[in-house]
Amino acid sequence: MPSPAGLNAAQLDAVHYLAGPCLVLAGAGSGKTRVIVHKIARLLDAGYAPGQIAAITFTNKAAQEMRERAKQLVGPRAAKHLVVSTFHSLGMRILRQDGARLGLKPQFSIFDSDDVLGLLKEAGASTDNALARRWQWRISGWKNQGLNSDQAEAVAANDDERVAVRVMKRYEEQLAAYQAVDFDDLIGLPHQLLQQDDEVRAKWQDTLRYLLVDEVQDTNAVQYELLKSLVDHPDERRRGLFTAVGDDDQSIYGWRGATIENLKRLPQEYPSLKVIALEQNYRSTGHILRAANGVIANNPKLFEKKLWSDLGDGEPVRVVECDGEEHEAERAVARIQALRGAGGSSIDFNDFAILYRANHQARMLEKALRKANLPYKVSGGQSFFDRAEIRDLCAWLRLLVNHDDDPAFLRAVSTPKRGIGTQTLASLGEFAGRWKTSLYEALFAESLVTAVPARAIGSLHEFGRYVNDLEYRACHTTGAEDAKALLTGWLKDIGYEQHLMDGEDSEKLAAARWGNVLDFVDWIAKRCGGEIENDGGMTVETEKKSVLDVAQTISVIISLAERGDDQNVVTLSTLHAAKGLEWSHVTLVGVNEGLLPFRSDDEDMTAERLQEERRLMYVGITRARSTLQVSTLRRRKKGRDTIQGVPSRFIAEMKLHEVTVKEDPREKLKALRAAAAERAAQAATVAIKT
DNA sequence: CATACATGAATTTTT
């Protein structure tokens, strides 16, 4: 019985319960974003100011979507002041404002994982990428448990870990010296700050009075603690004003520190916790949902919850047995062609997704799609901001924001090459190390002449002066037009276009890179504001920002890469990257023992691991709206030999009554016809990749 | 001894 707002009974309960802590168990496709957005509206009605309501998500994309939907419901005016942000950007906000209490200047840099890798190699005096990755992984794991290097030392279990602890100690020193933080610190440091500083905690508790947390099942230990320190108000009446939304059955990030313990702790630590389950699924048909329920029923339950749908039975789930990966890819493509052919090509490419466990499985699928001339995109490919040219420019911007950001300095100073070689930089680095200053600071030291030859000093000073001047201008340039002029002037000054031409042997590739650079410039200029946003009739004037302001937020914003939602193409995605998305027609490939559930040779499969794999299967199944095809391999490659493929146990768990489809000649014929029609159509759009 | 090319192998990902 839908309410005027179109919410069902459970959803209404969730929206209207404001009195205390609330946990919403939102099954797949049960309309949880709707609930969050309506709850925001309800909170506004109840007298909360927009700025007192914070909605926390994991990804920028989710935050953006939530803000957008909130805007539609409560209007742009209120939506503008809502705090809708990721854990990390909230952490950044807290640190920028109050990080000084931890000895952090407001302009601190944020190191991304490549910077961190470089730093760790330095800290551990190693050039081995794989080794440094393992350190990075280990150290991040500790940090996600809330451990610093001293505490990690106590738990280090073997020699490898003890080495990692040593590297971590050195790494902590480096970060402090550079006035930099890594992504984990964006959670850990705010938490530490709120713990140790009552004044700051009181201030933030007063600012953010009601918290809505999306995907709680994905929080790690430190994120949970951060939430607690915001929500545990000393005044009993204001304690625990939050709504946590999540689904224990969709917890698939245990391997990166997310812990389902957090969901168990909630009812214990907040005895008055109101638990509401959203069980009506608005996405999938009966066959699909029953298969999903069948699989997940094999996991132990944390909370009782069973999805149902009134969309009818729909099509049965198809299980397809394939000879090998190539055959499987062909059949996945044939399925798309058959459905499109059957629907008179009225079905968009957008409605199809092929999902797999591991990235490398995309290769064969891409090949088959190209051959069939179907447009596609590979989600989870490297982002716009990972490209070398964009990272070059980001390094410059970071250096402007924080002169002590040494990795940024090193990248900027040699991009493009300006007569400052490794020899000079090594001497400068040694000098800076001796005096415990940043490279940039060292550059202006009088005694530098003792360490670096005069000729090199000239180039260094020139660079330093330029950076200084550029910073000054960036700080005083606001508005899109002026920002663009400044940025293009800068690119010209440093001769970046020429640099790209020199560095690339294919002129076409260089031009493509330059195109990215120009996109990037436009993107920054746009964010410098003065922009009129159009919101369904309403126009909102956003504040103008300086180029430096925008530069400050860059490493936390990666939304440009997500463009392409509007392209009408087939999606290829890992199961992990598919979470939260949905398509009418989904094919799950490689549903074999060893692949899904994944089993590695050197680690044995614990019950927890298997359960997470099962949840992954569950996530995959529940992505589908109307049809689902699951394919298995009769033979699959392992190392250099081919082994017999064993269908995944999850297929049996779906409890399907249908017989496995071996090969359907009619489908093949339909596919052939569709393919012929398709051939006349446009060429394949290839994924955004270099 | 160093560089260049070929061959083979590959969890999952965000900030």
Place this chain on the structure above:
DNA sequence: TTCATGTATG
């Protein structure tokens, strides 16, 4: 696709 390792050649 990318990345690392190994072999062969200069």
